[in-house]
Amino acid sequence: xxxxxxxxxxxxxxxxxxxxxxxxxxxxxxxxxxxxxxxxxxxxxxxxxxxxxxxxxxxxxxxxxxxxxxxxxxxxxxxxxxxxxxxxxxxxxxxxxxxxxxxxxxxxxxxxxxxxxxxxxxxxxxxxxxxxxxxxxxxxxxxxxxxxxxxxxxxxxxxxxxxxxxxxxxxxxxxxxxxxxxxxxxxxxxxxxxxxxxxxxxxxxxxxxxxxxxxxxxxxxxxxxxxxxxxxxxxxxxxxxxxxxxxxxxxxxxxxxxxxxxxxxxxxxxxxxxxxxxxxxxxxxxxxxxxx
Numbered sequence: 664x665x666x667x668x669x670x671x672x673x674x675x676x677x678x679x680x681x682x683x684x685x686x687x688x689x690x691x692x693x694x695x696x697x698x699x700x701x702x703x704x705x706x707x708x709x710x711x712x713x714x715x716x717x718x719x720x721x722x723x724x725x726x727x728x729x730x731x732x733x734x735x736x737x738x739x740x741x742x743x744x745x746x747x748x749x750x751x752x753x754x755x756x757x758x759x760x761x762x763x764x765x766x767x768x769x770x771x772x773x774x775x776x777x778x779x780x781x782x783x784x785x786x787x788x789x790x791x792x793x794x795x796x797x798x799x800x801x802x803x804x805x806x807x808x809x810x811x812x813x814x815x816x817x818x819x820x821x822x823x824x825x826x827x828x829x830x831x832x833x834x835x836x837x838x839x840x841x842x843x844x845x846x847x848x849x850x851x852x853x854x855x856x857x858x859x860x861x862x863x864x865x866x867x868x869x870x871x872x873x874x875x876x877x878x879x880x881x882x883x884x885x886x887x888x889x890x891x892x893x894x895x896x897x898x899x900x901x902x903x904x905x906x907x908x909x910x911x912x913x914x915x916x917x918x919x920x921x922x923x924x925x926x927x928x929x930x931x932x933x934x935x936x937x938x939x940x941x942x943x944x945x946x947x948x949x950x951x952x953x954x955x
Contacts, residue, residue: 699766736765737877738773741870746775746847747864752859755851756825762786762794763843763874778825779848784819789817793832797844805860807853822848829854833863835871841878843868903937906944 718795738761760774760783770787774780786792792815796804805827806812809822822830827848835843845867847855855863904918913915925936 666908676718729815734763734771737874738771741843741874742773742775743780745847745866745870749847749863751857752862753849753854755849755854757854758848760794760846760848761843762798762846764798764841765878766840767854771860779846782821782825782848783846785818785821788814792818793830793846794844795832797832797834797846798842802836803860803864804832805855806830807855809852820909827851828852831855831860831863833867835867837871837875837878843871843874899934899941900937903940 689879713842742759742761746757746763749757749759758775759781760772760779762783765771772780772783772787774783782792783794786795793804793806806814806819806822808832809819809828812819815822825848827850829852831847831854833845833847835845837843847863849855854899900919900922901923904915907913907918908915909919911921913921922936922940924934926933931938
C-alpha cells in the first residue's frame with residue numbers, strides 16, 4: 664500500500680523572466696521501506712494561503728532565555744511554541760517534543776505533554792525514533808502512516824499506543840558540541856506533506872537561533888559561577904595563610920604547605936581546611952567582598 668505521492672517544488676529564487684531550475688522531488692516510498700525526506704525549497708508563491716511557520720514567532724527567542732531558569736525549561740518553551748506554530752497551519756492538532764545533547768552533559772528532553780515527553784525519553788533507551796534519526800541522519804524524517812510503516816520496530820508500537828498516526832523529526836543546527844531536534848506528532852495520517860515539512864524547516868531555523876543564544880548564556884553563567892567560586896576559594900586560602908603566618912612566624916609557602924598537609928591528611932579540599940581555620944577566629948570567619 665503506497666501512502667505518499669511525488670511532490671514537486673519550484674526554485675524559490677529564480678530571476679524574473681528566466682525559466683526556473685528543475686524542481687526537487689520527494690522520493691516515493693512504500694510501507695516497510697525507510698525513506699528520509701530531503702531538504703526542500705519553499706513552495707511557489709500563491710500555492711497556499713497559510714502564513715509562514717516563523718511569522719509572529721520571533722518574540723519567543725528571548726523567551727527561551729528570559730522565561731526559563733534551566734535548559735529543561737527552555738526546551739519546554741521551545742516544544743510548546745513548535746506545537747502551536749504547526750497546529751496553526753494544519754487542520755488537526757500537533758504535539759511536539761524536543762531533545763538536546765551536549766558534550767559531557769546529560770541529554771535533556773521536553774514535551775508538550777507527559778505523553779510526548781515520555782516518547783522523547785524512550786528514544787534514549789531504544790536508540791531509534793524521529794529525534795534520533797533527525798540528528799544522526801540527513802536532518803529530516805517523516806512517517807506519515809505509522810500503522811503500515813516498518814521502521815523503528817521498538818519505538819513505533821509506542822506511537823501506535825499513544826494514538827499518533829504521523830510523526831515528523833527535524834534537526835536544529837547548533838554550534839559544535841551540541842545537537843538538538845524537534846519531533847511533531849499528529850493523530851491524523853498523512854499529516855506532514857511537503858508544504859508542512861517546509862514550514863517545519865523554517866521554524867527549526869528560527870528555533871536553532873534561539874537555542875544557540877540560550878546555550879551561550881548558559882555557558883557564560885556557568886563560567887561566571889565557576890570564576891566566583893574560584894576567587895572566593897582563593898581568598899579564603901590566602902586569609903588562612905595570613906593567620907598561619909602570624910601565628911607561626913613563617914613564610915607564605917610554609918603556610919600553604921601546612922594547609923596542604925592538613926588537606927591530604929583529612930582528605931578534604933584546601934578551601935575546607937582554610938574555612939575551618941577562619942571559623943576558629945574571634946568573631947568567626949571574615950566575609951569576602953564577593954559575598955556582598
